[in-house]
Amino acid sequence: MTDGIDEARLDDALVARFHRLQRGALPENWGRAVERAENLEMESKPPRRWWAGAAASVLVIGGIAAIAAMSRGGSPFEDVAAPASTVVSNTNPESAPTDPPATSTLPIVTSAGRGLAAFGSAMVVPSRATAGDVVTVTPDGLIQPTCTDLGGIFDVDGSGPARLGVIGGSEVWLPEMQRPTLPACLPPETDQPFSYVVPAGLGQRTVAICRSAQFDEAACGPLEIVIAADGEDAGVSVPVVEGLTEGEAVSTIRLLGLVAVIERVEVEEGDTDDGRVMFQRPAAATSVTEGDEVRITVGQASAREEIDS
Amino acid sequence: MTVATSERVEAVYRSVHAKIWRSLLAVSGDPELASDAESEAFAQALRRGEAIDDVERWVWKSAFRILDGLLSDRRRPAPTTTHERVMIDDVDAEFLSMLGGLTLQQRQIVVLRYVGQFNAAEIAEVLESSPGSVRVQLHRAHESLRSSMTEGKLS
Incomplete structure (x- = not known):
């Protein structure tokens, strides 16, 4: 534990070390900024070349083809060569996209997490799946699952390339998963469903929809999809409840067959943590079994709040 | 880039440069990355000019986002320009x-x-x-x- 080092001493030590750091050397970067700005100015005015019109025509034709593919119910990705390093073709016939989905192992469960109001939610069918299942995600119109540099689906477990979707103009997806049938460019906020096929041998994964281009706990949620490998009992994945109100957290925990144990810490009157879950144990995405406890720490007015003092 | 814009952004640079650069240094642990992120953020601010209401806040936010990108790009090539080395x-x-x-x-x-x-x-x-x-x-x-x-x- 950390006996003997109280908050004030820690704060003093950090202030002193940062103060020392701020007395160190300091480079002059204004000239670099100006030079870079001038370069950006020049880069934004490229000379017009003969092939520019031809390239534009190709893009227009490509766009029309993409729209046509979407209208046929297919994906414009089908005709797009993705980077070889990120493509893993699925050769397992059991998980081919044309196969009928296997029986869902559990009813639909979407667990609400932090940022519900800000980031929206999504319906996932099924919430647990085995190899060959088609998992369909239907956003509620508030999340940004694809397109632009603000969207993506992230593998919370963090093993290997984690993104699934279109991020910053590049197609990236979990290597074990098949190419998702995502529309080429969803609007920033969408309610269009998209789906993918769960391959064999995936193991248990938790996938979350995030707003950020990089996986960021704070920007993720509220969705968790637990995918179990063939024949495995995935157990229960602890939901993200930090940031939720006590009531929301307890109902979310109970919905998954877990037991909520509440601890309270004092916060200032009017603090945004008042009535909300500040910490949880075990951490989100931890696999537990039904009936296990999830301990949550809920802020309760009124105590001095450390950061805004 | 107008003179007015340049003067406005430079005034912000002079007032927050030390804090921003050292913050970026403390986050990245790398003086070069800190300088890259800071100068890029101010360059972008110069480019956007009057479109930015609060230059200081915009630069803080942008510099941290740019640093995020630099840190996540492990294949980042070595800088092509040489500049002041910080010990x-x-x-x-x-x-x-x-x-x-x-x-x-x-x-x-x-x-x-x-x-x-x-x-x-x-x-x-x-x-x-x-x-x-x-x-x-x-x-x-x-x-x-x-x-x-x-x-x-x-x-």
Whole structure:
């Protein structure tokens, strides 16, 4: 534990070390900024070349083809060569996209997490799946699952390339998963469903929809999809409840067959943590079994709040 | 880029350069990356000119986002231009190394708190997070740093 080092001493030590750091050397970067700005100015005015019109025509034709593919119910990705390093073709016939989905192992469960109001939610069918299942995600119109540099689906477990979707103009997806049938460019906020096929041998994964281009706990949620490998009992994945109100957290925990144990810490009157879950144990995405406890720490007015003092 | 824009952005640079650069240094542990992120943020501010209402806030936010990108790009080529080299002494290097034990987000929050002297709401704005999340992460960062102190890494 950390006996003997109280908050004030820690704060003093950090202030002193940062103060020392701020007395160190300091480079002059204004000239670099100006030079870079001038370069950006020049880069934004490229000379017009003969092939520019031809390239534009190709893009227009490509766009029309993409729209046509979407209208046929297919994906414009089908005709797009993705980077070889990120493509893993699925050769397992059991998980081919044309196969009928296997029986869902559990009813639909979407667990609400932090940022519900800000980031929206999504319906996932099924919430647990085995190899060959088609998992369909239907956003509620508030999340940004694809397109632009603000969207993506992230593998919370963090093993290997984690993104699934279109991020910053590049197609990236979990290597074990098949190419998702995502529309080429969803609007920033969408309610269009998209789906993918769960391959064999995936193991248990938790996938979350995030707003950020990089996986960021704070920007993720509220969705968790637990995918179990063939024949495995995935157990229960602890939901993200930090940031939720006590009531929301307890109902979310109970919905998954877990037991909520509440601890309270004092916060200032009017603090945004008042009535909300500040910490949880075990951490989100931890696999537990039904009936296990999830301990949550809920802020309760009124105590001095450390950061805004 | 107009003269007025240049003067306006430079005035902000002169007032916050030290804080921003040292914040970026503390987050990245790399003087070169800190300079790259800072100069790129100010260059972008110069380009956008009058379209930015609050240059200082915009630059804080942009510099941290740019640094995020630089840190995540492990294949980043070596700089093609040479510029002023900054030496970090052993004591500061040890401190930066200790901060390196935090997650990126915790490091950003600690730095914005202690160098930028921002409150939770302001940190949340820079990092596009929520004040509640900032508090939680700061608490965790403190726990981690306290543990480092206990082990004698910070005196």
